[in-house]
Amino acid sequence: MNAAAPAPTPESLLPGRRPRTLAQVLVTALEERIRDGRLVPGVKLPTEAEIMGEFGVSRTVVREAISRLQAAGLVNTRHGVGTFVAEKIDEPAFRILPQQLATLHDVIALLELRIGIETEAAALAAQRRGDEQIATLRGLVAQIAQAIEADQDTVAADYQFHLEIARATQNGHYVQLIGALGSGIIPRARLAEDDAEARQRQRVFLRRVNAEHEAIVEAIAAGDAEGARAAMRMHLSNSRERRRRSLVT
Known part of the structure; x- marks a missing residue:
């Protein structure tokens, strides 16, 4: 009997785009730990080997x-x-703290802000993106899809997807703002490991979300500013409406 194939590592999920994309995902994760105080000024970072082991890179x-x-x-x-960690770190002028996302009302308020910002970012990205950025976005969609089927966390790649669209605008203000918001803008799913039915429902939900990601990418790739704007608005509005419904259920 053949041995089971090894579980995919993050690097196996982005063929052709691995090092650069994964480096930014790792930057985002480590920066978040520095910003929120898990890695305090002056503390030594984990060794290369420890980071490689934790993140699978x-x-x-x-x-x-x-x-x-x-x-x-x-x-x-x-x-x-x-x-x-540097002794003195300049804090961003604007940021969303974890305690500011404590309730569903807080999350909905943030989504309203994101709708206003990210729909226009998607439109600009469609007008200004390069082939390399399209390849990165498609790689991230593929990475999220692989993680969904493996019941792995999709938060880092999902946040990187939105950050990459900000970069594709060629406007640094969008990058700074999405960077200041941080990966906390992406909801985290917490399901019981032994609840197969709940995991399947979550997979179905996340597949639908990732299909929305794919629609955004294809509009950006086509240079369709209005289509990209509409696809991003639908994606974020759907997220907002799902949370609104949960307030009354």
Whole structure:
């Protein structure tokens, strides 16, 4: 009897686009820990091997992510000693704190803000995106799809998807704002591991959400600004309406 195939690692989910895309996902995860205080100023970051083990990425990805964090002034590397969180980190002028997303009303309010911002970002992305950004977006949709079927967390890739659209606008203000909002804008599903029926319902729901992602990408790839605007509005409005319904059920 053949041995079961190994579970896919994050790097296996983005063929052709692995190192750069995964490096940004890792940057986002580590930056979030620095910003929310889980990694305090002056503390030494985990070793390359520890980060590789936790996130399932290669040494190349880890080193690129650390380089980006250095460029952003978030960490300092002492040769022969290690990498440390910078002692002084400039806080973004605008950000959403975890306690500001404590209730469904808070989440709905944030979605209303995102609808106003991200629909226009999608339209601009359709007008300004490059082929490389389309490849990245399609890779992220594929990564999310793989994670859904494997019952793995989709939050990091989902957030990266929205951040990549902001980058495709070629307008740094969109990138800064989505970056300041952080990955907390993406809801996290918490299901009992032994509840097969609940996991299946969640898979069906997430497939539908990812189909909305795919529609956004295809409109952006086609250079269809109005279509991209409409697809993003539908995606975020659907998310808002799902949460509104949960308030009355």
